[in-house]
Amino acid sequence: MKTERDEQFHSFVLGHRAQLVRTATLLTAGDGHLAEDLVQSTLTKLYVAWPSFRKAGNPEGYLRRTLVNALTDERRRWWRRHERTVAELPDRPFVAAGTLGASGADDQSDRLRAALRELPPKMRAALVFRYFYDLDVADTADALGCTEGTVKSQTARALERLRGVLGETEIPLTGVTR
Known part of the structure; x- marks a missing residue:
């Protein structure tokens, strides 16, 4: 009942x-x-x-x-902490670096996900809430349980890491400015 x-x-x-x-x-x-x-x-x-x-x-x-x-x-x-992760599953076909998959957009999304995977969880969460869900700094800080300054610094560091991996013009986050 x-x-x-x-x-x-x-x-x-x-x-x-x-x-x-x-x-x-x-x-x-x-x-x-x-x-x-x-x-x-x-x-x-x-x-x-x-x-x-x-x-x-x-x-x-x-x-x-x-x-x-x-x-x-x-x-x-x-x-x-004891589990070892690998970038590619063994049963997937090998795709040479620099080649595109079915479409360039899919490749860009895969590269973004791979770059995001390298970020610590809180840094990744700051990016997701700020740029994918367009939350302001205060709402993001509330969601993460930290200060607004921490959100700003985590976001800046995360974007810098993504720029280092993806290149300056390849970060497909809407509303992101330098």
């Missing part, structure tokens, strides 16, 4: 899950499996704290913060 709380939560999930998955995919630099895990963890935490969430003055900020906390928790897991 479903309670009113269950019905509210179910409606919320139906309306927000796709956006959560998109955000989590950006935060994980394109790792769809980890993104799904993060969304599941976030929704589980949200269900447990549903009364607090309903009373929150900024529910979107609460949701973003919970998602970032889930990513941080995931990165702290002991087995994550």
Whole structure:
């Protein structure tokens, strides 16, 4: 038997899950499996704290913060530190450096995801919230649980790293200026 709380939560999930998955995919630099895990963890935490969430003055900020906390928790897991990741899966065909895939846009997206993957999670989250979701510095700081100065410095350092990897003109972030 479903309670009113269950019905509210179910409606919320139906309306927000796709956006959560998109955000989590950006935060994980394109790792769809980890993104799904993060969304599941976030929704589980949200269900447990549903009364607090309903009373929150900024529910979107609460949701973003919970998602970032889930990513941080995931990165702290002991087995994550011992797992060795590789850039390419062994069963993928080899593509020589400098060649384009099916389209130049796909190659650029892949390069951006690879460059984002090299950034620390908080730095990546600052970029995602600032430039992909166009949040201001204060909302980004709230989502990350840090000061506005930290958001500014993390964003500047992240953009500098991306410029070093991708080149000055190849960063496809809308609204980004030097």
